[in-house]
Amino acid sequence: xxxxxxxxxxxxxxxxxxxxxxxxxxxxxxxxxxxxxxxxxxxxxxxxxxxxxxxxxxxxxxxxxxxxxxxxxxxxxxxxxxxxxxxxxxxxxxxxxxxxxxxxxxxxxxxxxxxxxxxxxxxxxxxxxxxxxxxxxxxxxxxxxxxxxxxxxxxxxxxxxxxxxxxxxxxxxxxxxxxxxxxxxxxxxxxxxxxxxxxxxxxxxxxxxxxxxxxxxxxxxxxxxxxxxxxxxxxxxxxxxxxxxxxxxxxxxxxxxxxxxxxxxxxxxxxxxxxxxxxxxxxxxxxxxxxxxxxxxxxxxxxxxxxxxxx
Amino acid sequence: xxxxxxxxxxxxxxxxxxxxxxxxxxxxxxxxxxxxxxxxxxxxxxxxxxxxxxxxxxxxxxxxxxxxxxxxxxxxxxxxxxxxxxxxxxxxxxxxxxxxxxxxxxxxxxxxxxxxxxxxxxxxxxxxxxxxxxxxxxxxxxxxxxxxxxxxxxxxxxxxxxxxxxxxxxxxxxxxxxxxxxxxxxxxxxxxxxxxxxxxxxxxxxxxxxxxxxxxxxxxxxxxxxxxxxxxxxxxxxxxxxxxxxxxxxxxxxxxxxxxxxxxxxxxxxxxxxxxxxxxxxxxxxxxxxxxxxxxxxxxxxxxxxxxxxx
Numbered sequence: 001x002x003x004x005x006x007x008x009x010x011x012x013x014x015x016x017x018x019x020x021x022x023x024x025x026x027x028x029x030x031x032x033x034x035x036x037x038x039x040x041x042x043x044x045x046x047x048x049x050x051x052x053x054x055x056x057x058x059x060x061x062x063x064x065x066x067x068x069x070x071x072x073x074x075x076x077x078x079x080x081x082x083x084x085x086x087x088x089x090x091x092x093x094x095x096x097x098x099x100x101x102x103x104x105x106x107x108x109x110x111x112x113x114x115x116x117x118x119x120x121x122x123x124x125x126x127x128x129x130x131x132x133x134x135x136x137x138x139x140x141x142x143x144x145x146x147x148x149x150x151x152x153x154x155x156x157x158x159x160x161x162x163x164x165x166x167x168x169x170x171x172x173x174x175x176x177x178x179x180x181x182x183x184x185x186x187x188x189x190x191x192x193x194x195x196x197x198x199x200x201x202x203x204x205x206x207x208x209x210x211x212x213x214x215x216x217x218x219x220x221x222x223x224x225x226x227x228x229x230x231x232x233x234x235x236x237x238x239x240x241x242x243x244x245x246x247x248x249x250x251x252x253x254x255x256x257x258x259x260x261x262x263x264x265x266x267x268x269x270x271x272x273x274x275x276x277x278x279x280x281x282x283x284x285x286x287x288x289x290x291x292x293x294x295x296x297x298x299x300x301x302x303x304x305x306x307x308x309x310x311x
Numbered sequence: 312x313x314x315x316x317x318x319x320x321x322x323x324x325x326x327x328x329x330x331x332x333x334x335x336x337x338x339x340x341x342x343x344x345x346x347x348x349x350x351x352x353x354x355x356x357x358x359x360x361x362x363x364x365x366x367x368x369x370x371x372x373x374x375x376x377x378x379x380x381x382x383x384x385x386x387x388x389x390x391x392x393x394x395x396x397x398x399x400x401x402x403x404x405x406x407x408x409x410x411x412x413x414x415x416x417x418x419x420x421x422x423x424x425x426x427x428x429x430x431x432x433x434x435x436x437x438x439x440x441x442x443x444x445x446x447x448x449x450x451x452x453x454x455x456x457x458x459x460x461x462x463x464x465x466x467x468x469x470x471x472x473x474x475x476x477x478x479x480x481x482x483x484x485x486x487x488x489x490x491x492x493x494x495x496x497x498x499x500x501x502x503x504x505x506x507x508x509x510x511x512x513x514x515x516x517x518x519x520x521x522x523x524x525x526x527x528x529x530x531x532x533x534x535x536x537x538x539x540x541x542x543x544x545x546x547x548x549x550x551x552x553x554x555x556x557x558x559x560x561x562x563x564x565x566x567x568x569x570x571x572x573x574x575x576x577x578x579x580x581x582x583x584x585x586x587x588x589x590x591x592x593x594x595x596x597x598x599x600x601x602x603x604x605x606x607x608x609x610x611x612x613x614x615x616x617x618x619x620x621x622x
C-alpha cells in the first residue's frame with residue numbers, strides 16, 4: 001500500500017466536525033477518484049425551526065465544496081444572517097446560528113427526508129448541488145442522538161449542551177440513543193477499505209457515535225487503522241475536548257490519552273511534532289495544525305506514507 | 312347599525328390578497344377592538360421548499376403589521392433574498408420569490424402545523440409574533456386547493472398558474488378541491504356579525520373559495536352584506552382578474568359584472584367614482600383606489616356609513 005496515485009489505497013475516513021473535515025480536505029486533494037469515502041457522525045443531528053440539521057455532515061460537505069470559513073468551525077464563509085435576525089425580532093429560537101445560505105441546505109435536506117429519501121440519499125443530493133463528488137456517508141440513516149449526562153444529572157441533547165449551554169455543564173457521561181444500525185453503504189465501504197483513518201475529531205462525541213454502531217469495531221480491528229490526534233501539546237485545537245477528557249477520564253488531555261482510548265483499533269497513530277510517546281504501535285510525528293489547505297495536504301501525504309509503511 | 316365607535320357594528324371581512332388586505336387595513340384603523348374579524352382565503356396555500364405557504368393570510372397579516380410594501384402585492388417591505396439566491400445557485404426551485412424575513416413566517420407556520428397546531432392556531436401565533444391583534448382567521452383548517460383548469464385542459468395548482476406561468480394560460484374554469492369545511496371560528500364570527508364586507512379581491516380565486524365552503528352562503532344571505540368592487544373603470548387594480556372575467560364570462564370586465572356575480576348575497580355595493588349602475592340594491596360611489604393608508608381609511612368610513620344607511 002502506498003500513496004502513489006496509480007495504485008492508491010482505498011481509504012475510509014471517519015470524521016466529525018471541523019478537525020475531521022480539514023483532514024478529509026487534505027485526503028481529498030491527494031487521493032484519486034473512488035479512493036476516498038467519508039463516514040460522518042450524525043449523533044449531533046437535531047431538529048431546529050422544524051428542519052433536520054446535520055452539523056457534521058454539513059461541515060464536511062462545505063469544507064469539500066470550498067465553502068467553509070477558514071477560522072470558524074461551522075457554516076458557510078461570508079454567509080448572511082437575515083433569517084436569523086427575523087427569528088430574533090419575533091422572539092423565536094435564535095441560539096443556533098443558521099446563515100441564510102446554510103439554511104437552504106437544511107430546507108433541501110428536510111424536504112428530501114419528508115419525501116421519503118434516506119439521509120444517505122438526501123446527503124448525496126445536497127453534495128450534488130454543491131458539486132462535491134466524494135461520497136459523504138452519514139454513519140446511519142436512523143437517528144442516533146448523542147446525549148450529554150451532566151454531573152448534576154441533567155440529560156442534554158448534544159447541541160443544547162454544546163451551543164446553547166456553551167459546553168459549560170460538566171460532563172458525567174456520553175450516551176448514544178436510537179438503533180445502533182450503520183447503513184449498508186458504510187459497512188460496504190469499510191469492508192472494501194485498504195485503510196481506515198480516524199480523523200482528529202472528538203473521540204467521545206464525534207468518533208464515539210460511529211464506533212458505537214453494530215459491526216464497526218470488528219471491521220476496524222481487521223483493517224489497517226490509523227488515527228490522528230485531536231490533542232496537540234495537551235490541548236484541543238477546537239471545541240470542548242480538553243475539558244471533556246478531564247471530566248470523563250479524570251486526567252489531563254494528551255495525545256497518549258487519545259491513543260489509549262482507541263488502543264484496540266490502532267495500527268498507527270499520528271501526533272503533533274513533539275508529542276510522540278512510546279506505544280505498542282508506530283507513532284508518527286507531523287504538523288497536525290492544519291488550518292490551511294497546504295498544511296492539510298502535507299499531513300494527508302505524511303499519513304498515507306506512514307500507513308503504507310506499516311506492513 | 313352605524314360607524315360610531317361607541318356603538319360599532321361587528322364586522323367580518325372576507326379577504327384574499329392585496330386588495331382585500333388594503334381595505335382590511337382601513338377597517339382596522341376605524342373599527343374598535345373586537346369589532347373586526349378577517350376571514351381569509353386559503354385556496355392559494357401550497358407547499359414550497361417543504362414549507363406551508365399561505366399567501367393571502369400573509370398579505371393580510373403583513374399589511375396589518377405595517378410590513379407590506381406599498382407597491383408590491385406580496386412579501387415584506389425591504390426584505391432581502393439571500394436564501395432565494397442560494398436556491399438559484401444550487402438549481403433548486405426559485406420561481407416563488409421568498410424573502411429572508413418572509414421565510415421565517417413559513418418556517419414557524421410549518422413547525423407549528425407539524426407540531427399539531429391547526430392553521431387557525433398557527434396563524435394566531437404568527438400574528439402574535441408580529442403584534443397583530445386583530446383576529447385573522449383562515450377560512451378552513453383543511454386544505455382546499457384552488458385548481459385552474461386551462462382552455463387546453465391542463466389542471467394547474469393556483470400558484471403554478473399565477474406565479475410560475477405568470478397567469479398566461481387561458482382559464483376554462485376554477486375548481487375548489489378538498490373538504491368544503493369552514494372552521495367553527497369562521498362560522499361563529501359570521502353568525503355574530505352585524506355586517507359582512509366582501510373585500511375588493513378576485514371573486515373567482517380569492518372570495519370564491521370562501522363562498523364555496525358549506526354554510527357560508529346561507530349566513531351571508533341573512534346578514535347585511537356589502538361588497539367593494541375589485542374592478543375600476545373596467546380594469547382590475549391588481550392581478551389577473553380582468554382577463555379571467557373575459558375568459559370565464561365571455562364579457563368585458565366591469566363593476567356591474569362583479570355585482571352580478573355576487574347578486575344573491577348583496578345588500579349594497581361600492582364602486583369607484585363614475586362606475587355606478589342601477590341595481591336592485593343601493594350602489595355607493597367612492598374612491599376605491601386605496602394604495603395609501605389615508606385613502607383606505609376614507610373608504611372604510613364611507614363603507615361603514617353606507618352600510619349603516621342600508622336599514
